[in-house]
Amino acid sequence: xxxxxxxxxxxxxxxxxxxxxxxxxxxxxxxxxxxxxxxxxxxxxxxxxxxxxxxxxxxxxxxxxxxxxxxxxxxxxxxxxxxxxxxxxxxxxxxxxxxxxxxxxxxxxxxxxxxxxxxxxxxxxxxxxxxxxxxxxxxxxxxxxxxxxxxxxxxxxxxxxxxxxxxxxxxxxxxxxxxxxxxxxxxxxxxxxxxxxxxxxxxxxxxxxxxxxxxxxxxxxxxxxxxxxxxxxxxxxxxxxxxxxxxxxxxxxxxxxxxxxxxxxxxxxxxx
Amino acid sequence: xxxxxxxxxxxxxxxxxxxxxxxxxxxxxxxxxxxxxxxxxxxxxxxxxxxxxxxxxxxxxxxxxxxxxxxxxxxxxxxxxxxxxxxxxxxxxxxxxxxxxxxxxxxxxxxxxxxxxxxxxxxxxxxxxxxxxxxxxxxxxxxxxxxxxxxxxxxxxxxxxxxxxxxxxxxxxxxxxxxxxxxxxxxxxxxxxxxxxxxxxxxxxxxxxxxxxxxxxxxxxxxxxxxxxxxxxxxxxxxxxxxxxx
Numbered sequence: 001x002x003x004x005x006x007x008x009x010x011x012x013x014x015x016x017x018x019x020x021x022x023x024x025x026x027x028x029x030x031x032x033x034x035x036x037x038x039x040x041x042x043x044x045x046x047x048x049x050x051x052x053x054x055x056x057x058x059x060x061x062x063x064x065x066x067x068x069x070x071x072x073x074x075x076x077x078x079x080x081x082x083x084x085x086x087x088x089x090x091x092x093x094x095x096x097x098x099x100x101x102x103x104x105x106x107x108x109x110x111x112x113x114x115x116x117x118x119x120x121x122x123x124x125x126x127x128x129x130x131x132x133x134x135x136x137x138x139x140x141x142x143x144x145x146x147x148x149x150x151x152x153x154x155x156x157x158x159x160x161x162x163x164x165x166x167x168x169x170x171x172x173x174x175x176x177x178x179x180x181x182x183x184x185x186x187x188x189x190x191x192x193x194x195x196x197x198x199x200x201x202x203x204x205x206x207x208x209x210x211x212x213x214x215x216x217x218x219x220x221x222x223x224x225x226x227x228x229x230x231x232x233x234x235x236x237x238x239x240x241x242x243x244x245x246x247x248x249x250x251x252x253x254x255x256x257x258x259x260x261x262x263x264x265x266x267x268x269x270x271x272x
Numbered sequence: 273x274x275x276x277x278x279x280x281x282x283x284x285x286x287x288x289x290x291x292x293x294x295x296x297x298x299x300x301x302x303x304x305x306x307x308x309x310x311x312x313x314x315x316x317x318x319x320x321x322x323x324x325x326x327x328x329x330x331x332x333x334x335x336x337x338x339x340x341x342x343x344x345x346x347x348x349x350x351x352x353x354x355x356x357x358x359x360x361x362x363x364x365x366x367x368x369x370x371x372x373x374x375x376x377x378x379x380x381x382x383x384x385x386x387x388x389x390x391x392x393x394x395x396x397x398x399x400x401x402x403x404x405x406x407x408x409x410x411x412x413x414x415x416x417x418x419x420x421x422x423x424x425x426x427x428x429x430x431x432x433x434x435x436x437x438x439x440x441x442x443x444x445x446x447x448x449x450x451x452x453x454x455x456x457x458x459x460x461x462x463x464x465x466x467x468x469x470x471x472x473x474x475x476x477x478x479x480x481x482x483x484x485x486x487x488x489x490x491x492x493x494x495x496x497x498x499x500x501x502x503x504x505x506x507x508x509x510x511x512x513x514x515x516x517x518x
Contacts, residue, residue: 164353164354166351166353166354166355167354167357169322169324169343169349169351170349170351170354170355170356170357170425171357171368171372172342172343172344173322173343173344173345173347173348173349173426173429173431174345174348174368174369174372174373174425174426174429175344175345175369175372175373175429176372176379177372177376179377180372180376180379183378183379184368184371184372184379184380185357188359189357189358189359263359264409265358265359265409265411266359268358268409268411268412269358269359269411
């Protein structure tokens with residue numbers, strides 16, 4: 001049988017999905033064991049026990065100097081920035097995306113500008129943001145917004161333009177005004193697509209967050225891993241990276257679930 | 273219930289003439305079927321009537337008044353596909369016209385006015401044979417049921433003219449026969465003037481009061497661009513069909 005026609009069963013699929021993770025973990029601990037056998041003080045690939053010790057210290061003990069649990073306060077600081085920025089991005093993109101997609105006038109006015117703006121590398125703007133807005137929270141939130149907003153706007157604009165012409169005509173023959181078409185036909189059909197768009201932008205959003213925190217911050221997950229880098233504290237960095245990945249994965253899964261629950265009609269539309 | 277008049281209408285796209293010298297009077301309550309080979313401009317004709325396209329020359333009058341150059345509530349439409357909204361249930365699809373009409377800001381009815389509209393919508397759904405499917409999304413309906421829903425949705429808003437763009441073209445023969453019966457009944461029971469584009473001649477002759485054929489009189493390759501299609505046949509169905517008086 002051809003390879004392209006061999007479909008793994010349920011169980012095989014489960015095993016196959018787990019395999020790369022198991023292999024990565026095994027490779028790490030074999031490497032770690034070999035290095036530690038040679039030099040017990042090696043910091044590059046710490047053993048599970050030292051990482052567990054570090055996690056215990058960071059996540060379950062109060063830091064003497066700041067009086068807070070570091071991993072918790074880092075997580076709250078980072079998530080706060082991220083969620084603020086994504087809330088601003090999505091709401092602005094929703095309004096602008098629908099306007100540009102539905103109104104030819106708004107399209108003529110804004111589409112070329114958004115097209116150019118989305119080509120500006122956001123990190124190149126970071127110095128400007130720091131100079132103009134200072135080193136506080138605003139500049140970090142602004143970086144994430146600038147980094148994600150143009151892409152979401154462009155994506156939503158395309159989704160609006162993809163709505164069948166027949167639907168927009170039909171709504172008008174039912175007497176809908178432009179506002180009513182936007183509210184009752186376009187908006188509800190764009191919301192599930194916004195979730196798709198947002199899921200794709202989670203990666204860039206985290207990237208800009210970590211970057212901003214690495215450069216100028218006094219709290220946050222990105223700040224912490226770049227801080228302890230100076231001491232080669234791989235036993236802290238690795239658990240932090242795993243934690244960040246887990247948070248991002250949770251957000252992605254949550255959005256997917258939200259889409260399925262709130263928009264039960266969407267799966268069959270997408271399948272078309 | 274509306275008379276339609278095409279007064280020497282031409283439609284051109286740049287140098288390409290699609291329709292020329294279209295003059296036509298459609299009586300109120302008529303059921304017109306437009307037939308012709310593909311690319312002969314029947315759909316362009318319907319789009320002009322819909323207000324989606326404007327004639328290059330000439331004008332279209334409805335009850336003596338020039339047509340508004342955009343789609344509006346006095347002309348309902350059913351397309352071959354995408355006529356109903358996938359994000360609304362069957363009931364919500366039918367209610368939409370009423371909600372848009374009476375709730376300009378939020379586009380939704382609440383309380384007593386909603387209950388009244390729901391009752392009306394349910395009665396209409398029963399009439400088109402969709403009772404029991406109110407809470408389904410259109411994707412869960414067969415093609416024939418979707419077109420029944422599209423008809424109910426258009427009629428709920430009470431248009432004067434109903435435009436049909438190959439509405440039953442994608443349906444199986446048996447289902448098509450059923451929906452023809454429904455279409456005839458709706459035409460008799462409402463006050464509609466109907467204009468239907470179809471490529472199915474037997475459908476045209478079975479439903480319409482008048483069948484109009486579009487054709488290009490000149491079809492040589494070097495002439496195609498510069499000569500549009502015209503009305504080549506205009507047949508009154510005999511014995512004459514007259515919509516039931518209300």
